[in-house]
Amino acid sequence: xxxxxxxxxxxxxxxxxxxxxxxxxxxxxxxxxxxxxxxxxxxxxxxxxxxxxxxxxxxxxxxxxxxxxxxxxxxxxxxxxxxxxxxxxxxxxxxxxxxxxxxxxxxxxxxxxxxxxxxxxxxxxxxxxxxxxxxxxxxxxxxxxxxxxxxxxxxxxxxxxxxxxxxxxxxxxxxxxxxxxxxxxxxxxxxxxxxxxxxxxxxxxxxxxxxxxxxxxxxxxxxxxxxxxx
Amino acid sequence: xxxxxxxxxxxxxxxxxxxxxxxxxxxxxxxxxxxxxxxxxxxxxxxxxxxxxxxxxxxxxxxxxxxxxxxxxxxxxxxxxxxxxxxxxxxxxxxxxxxxxxxxxxxxxxxxxxxxxxxxxxxxxxxxxxxxxxxxxxxxxxxxxxxxxxxxxxxxxxxxxxxxxxxxxxxxxxxxxxxxxxxxxxxxxxxxxxxxxxxxxxxxxxxxxxxxxxxxxxxxxxxxxxxxxxxxxxxxxxxxxxxxxxxxxxxxxxxxxxxxxxxxxxxxxxxxxxxxxxxxxxxxxxxxxxxxxxxxxxxxxxxxxxxxxxxxxxxxxxxxxxxxxxxxxxxxxxxxxxxxxxxxxxxxxxxxxxxxxxxxxxxxxxxxxxxxxxxxxxxxxxxxxxxxxxxxxxxxxxxxxxxxxxxxx
Numbered sequence: 001x002x003x004x005x006x007x008x009x010x011x012x013x014x015x016x017x018x019x020x021x022x023x024x025x026x027x028x029x030x031x032x033x034x035x036x037x038x039x040x041x042x043x044x045x046x047x048x049x050x051x052x053x054x055x056x057x058x059x060x061x062x063x064x065x066x067x068x069x070x071x072x073x074x075x076x077x078x079x080x081x082x083x084x085x086x087x088x089x090x091x092x093x094x095x096x097x098x099x100x101x102x103x104x105x106x107x108x109x110x111x112x113x114x115x116x117x118x119x120x121x122x123x124x125x126x127x128x129x130x131x132x133x134x135x136x137x138x139x140x141x142x143x144x145x146x147x148x149x150x151x152x153x154x155x156x157x158x159x160x161x162x163x164x165x166x167x168x169x170x171x172x173x174x175x176x177x178x179x180x181x182x183x184x185x186x187x188x189x190x191x192x193x194x195x196x197x198x199x200x201x202x203x204x205x206x207x208x209x210x211x212x213x214x215x216x217x218x219x220x221x222x223x224x225x226x227x228x229x230x
Numbered sequence: 231x232x233x234x235x236x237x238x239x240x241x242x243x244x245x246x247x248x249x250x251x252x253x254x255x256x257x258x259x260x261x262x263x264x265x266x267x268x269x270x271x272x273x274x275x276x277x278x279x280x281x282x283x284x285x286x287x288x289x290x291x292x293x294x295x296x297x298x299x300x301x302x303x304x305x306x307x308x309x310x311x312x313x314x315x316x317x318x319x320x321x322x323x324x325x326x327x328x329x330x331x332x333x334x335x336x337x338x339x340x341x342x343x344x345x346x347x348x349x350x351x352x353x354x355x356x357x358x359x360x361x362x363x364x365x366x367x368x369x370x371x372x373x374x375x376x377x378x379x380x381x382x383x384x385x386x387x388x389x390x391x392x393x394x395x396x397x398x399x400x401x402x403x404x405x406x407x408x409x410x411x412x413x414x415x416x417x418x419x420x421x422x423x424x425x426x427x428x429x430x431x432x433x434x435x436x437x438x439x440x441x442x443x444x445x446x447x448x449x450x451x452x453x454x455x456x457x458x459x460x461x462x463x464x465x466x467x468x469x470x471x472x473x474x475x476x477x478x479x480x481x482x483x484x485x486x487x488x489x490x491x492x493x494x495x496x497x498x499x500x501x502x503x504x505x506x507x508x509x510x511x512x513x514x515x516x517x518x519x520x521x522x523x524x525x526x527x528x529x530x531x532x533x534x535x536x537x538x539x540x541x542x543x544x545x546x547x548x549x550x551x552x553x554x555x556x557x558x559x560x561x562x563x564x565x566x567x568x569x570x571x572x573x574x575x576x577x578x579x580x581x582x583x584x585x586x587x588x589x590x591x592x593x594x595x596x597x598x599x600x601x602x603x604x605x606x607x608x609x610x611x612x613x614x615x616x617x618x619x620x621x622x623x624x625x626x627x628x629x630x631x632x633x634x635x636x637x638x639x
Contacts, residue, residue, distance in 0.1 A: 057630075057631040085539075100240035109537070110537055
């Protein structure tokens, strides 16, 4: 099976000379389709940097990122935007919904960019919001939803365009532990039913328990890669 | 409604105070420009009217060599032919032949050099404001005594004379080449609100002046007014050529009063300066407001770029936000500018007896509306606003998602 994500000697440095910080140093990972992978490590270990580089949101100093065998550093700005739009779903720590759009409109946003017809957009949005337990709250603005509900909308937004990969940076960090566990269970269910590849970062041991693969990072380097039975 | 428009409209309504202040800045820029243009136009018109219609007229016909030295021997000899030509022109409203020369006026108290002007009282009344400027006594009467003389109030004070007092006027007689002296009685005193006219001119009957100067039926000048005073500055009109002959030339105020024409042309430059200052202030204000709006949403732009929005779409979004605010502001600004101009136009600005650049403003100044205030000026403000939005828009489109999302993905 072709890997959906592959990094080769990936490095990201900040600063220079005495102030050089190696946020990521020679990282090589391979993630197969459908995996539910957690990037784990203490704060400042390089988890977010790795996810940013995988998602094409930042440029590495050296090394390559291949997504479905395509090297993203060779893509133009527009190609990379289109690739992210069509193949990657993002879930952010702080929900990051567009505040002037309703829950349904936030979910619809990517499909609008993709040019999906209105009827299909509506059907998929309402179905996805129902799946994440937000039936009846479609027209609410983000500030009319709780933190947990906003993160559910963010999950729905990431998944509704049916991307190949979902990247989530500490998606439960701003939620209470129960809501965080519920959200992760929901993501795991979607992973199993929809077959999407999930890569998320966390330093919460309870969350780690739900992952089928743990990639441990410390000081910008992968120190352990363990696969677990589901 | 497209996604960009929907987002732009909702973003504009998101921070109502900032949107209000930005739109106020743009609309006030247009409103001030409209009023300033109306004011400048009114000022120019009043100055031109004050300068031309007070006495000189919109245009004048002279012997081709007369104006160079004001030589009294250079006369218009075919007065009837020129009057016929003036009467045949539809755009000419009135005319007045004048015999004029420099002479001496003497009272028991003083002797002063003045310009003596012989006029047909009825025709002159249709060209200049002399008749309306009489503040004491009577205007000249063509049928009355030929010893009538009109003098300015300032001259009367200098000569220490009053109505009915005797004056002796001395003029060169070009026929006999001798000085002709005649006795006149002050029949009227005028006040044109201009030192040059009030101290330097005296008016007598045309026939009397022609007799004293020994010029027969000739005159030195034929002043005339247009039906539409706005045409008087157009030197390309065929009327100037039609009224000129081999020995005479018809000229408008732009040639006769070159200094005034220069001052009027400076008004356009002044408008340019005022507009330029307003534009710089408004551009900086709009750039500042747009940047504030962008900085407030940096995280959001990071998110929408991260989830697949092209950078060009982000740039378009900011430009559309600017466009929507601009169009709304132009409508408000045009209405506001029109309202201010109409209100002040109705009330009027009275400069009293103030002289501006040597011209006494003889009328209340009333700013006026004209088409370019609602075409050229809004277009200029529109271009200015959109230019001001380009830099912030480019900045927003170049946001690096990883930097914008700093603390998260």
